[in-house]
Amino acid sequence: AQSVSQHNHHVILSEAASLELGCNYSYGGTVNLFWYVQYPGQHLQLLLKYFSGDPLVKGIKGFEAEFIKSKFSFNLRKPSVQWSDTAEYFCAVRAYTGFQKLVFGTGTRLLVSP
Amino acid sequence: DAGVTQSPTHLIKTRGQQVTLRCSPKSGHDTVSWYQQALGQGPQFIFQYYEEEERQRGNFPDRFSGHQFPNYSSELNVNALLLGDSALYLCASSLSDRGPHNEQFFGPGTRLTVL
Numbered sequence: 001a002q003s004v005s006q007h008n009h010h011v012i013l014s015e016a017a018s019l020e021l022g023c024n025y026s027y028g029g030t031v032n033l034f035w036y037v038q039y040p041g042q043h044l045q046l047l048l049k050y051f052s053g054d055p056l057v058k059g060i061k062g063f064e065a066e067f068i069k070s071k072f073s074f075n076l077r078k079p080s081v082q083w084s085d086t087a088e089y090f091c092a093v094r095a096y097t098g099f100q101k102l103v104f105g106t107g108t109r110l111l112v113s114p
Numbered sequence: 115d116a117g118v119t120q121s122p123t124h125l126i127k128t129r130g131q132q133v134t135l136r137c138s139p140k141s142g143h144d145t146v147s148w149y150q151q152a153l154g155q156g157p158q159f160i161f162q163y164y165e166e167e168e169r170q171r172g173n174f175p176d177r178f179s180g181h182q183f184p185n186y187s188s189e190l191n192v193n194a195l196l197l198g199d200s201a202l203y204l205c206a207s208s209l210s211d212r213g214p215h216n217e218q219f220f221g222p223g224t225r226l227t228v229l
Contacts, residue, residue, distance in 0.1 A: 004156075036220075043117075044157070044204065044220040090156050099170045100147060100208055102218060104156030 002027040002093050006105035013081050013112050021076040021108050023091035030096035033074040035065055036104075039087045047089070050074065061085070083114045116141065118207050118221035126227045127195050135190040135224045139207030145169075146188040147218060148180060149204040157204055163188050164210055192226075200228045 007022040025031065035047040048059025055067040065076045074091060091105040119138045127133050139146050145164045149157035159172035163182035182188045186207075192199055202225050206218040 006156075043222050046217055049217065092156075099162060100145065100216065100218060101159045101162065101170050101172065102147075102149075102157070102206075103159065104149075106154070106156045 002031070002095055002103040004091050004093050004103055004105035006091055006108050008108045009106065011108055011110045013110070015083055015112055015114055016080050017112075019076070019078040019081045019085070019110070021089055021091075021110075023074045023076065023105060025072050025074065025091075025093040025103075027072075027093060027095060032094045032096055033065075033067060034092040034094070034102065035059065035063070035074075035076050036090045036092060037087050038090070038107075044090070047076070081110075081112045083112050086110060086112045118205055118219050120203075120205050120221040120224050122224060123222065124225045124227075126229065128229050129195055129197060131195050131228075132191065132193045133195060133226060135192075135203050135205075135226070137188045137190070137205030137207075137221060139186050139188070139205075140219050143207035143209055143219070144186050145208045145210045146182060146186065147206045147208070148188070148190045149206065150174075151202040151204055151223070153201070160190070195228045197228050200226060202226075 003026045005024045033050040036044045037047045050057045050067045058064045088107045088109050090107045092102045121136045147162040148160040151157040161171040166182045177193045179191045202223040204223045205221045208218045
């Protein structure tokens with residue numbers, strides 16, 4: 001069975017600081033990987049996804065993530081955060097051969113101070 | 115084009131009662147998945163419906179059941195409610211294929227409080 005570990009539960013940054021959120025997964029087969037974001041009072045929405053190909057994936061709002069297969073990692077990065085990036089971020093994995101069940105990490109709550 | 119909608123937005127029940135939550139998928143989507151998000155946790159997969167049948171199920175007891183209707187909308191039923199069932203219940207819709215454009219779209223959730 002798949003599992004996802006997000007190392008940081010709470011992160012506090014100042015505007016313009018760089019961001020990296022860690023995500024490691026456990027699964028022996030091929031996976032699809034996702035980062036979702038939940039802004040205060042809003043739905044979960046997809047930031048970016050990795051299915052295959054270039055392991056460096058670019059998403060919306062300047063976010064990117066790198067899939068490192070040997071480390072079972074899919075870390076999320078942004079060079080310069082803004083106050084509007086304050087949200088909760090979830091990493092999720094889906095087994096490639098399975099149906100569409102997503103397995104989520106526990107989430108990282110990011111607070112960006114102006 | 116409406117996204118995924120869920121009703122009600124909030125619900126308060128007492129232990130032992132039964133509850134029904136509803137979900138309408140995004141237009142054109144035929145697959146509905148349900149997740150439970152407890153406070154401070156990530157969403158946990160409950161089950162998925164496609165063609166009116168449960169296609170995959172997570173580690174939840176039989177008290178959790180569901181249904182999908184011919185118009186692809188879905189219900190989640192929870193019987194014999196426990197305090198631990200208090201959570202945000204999320205519905206996600208998607209297309210049944212698993213190609214590169216496949217994505218689950220989430221609704222706003224139903225906040226269930228069990229007293």
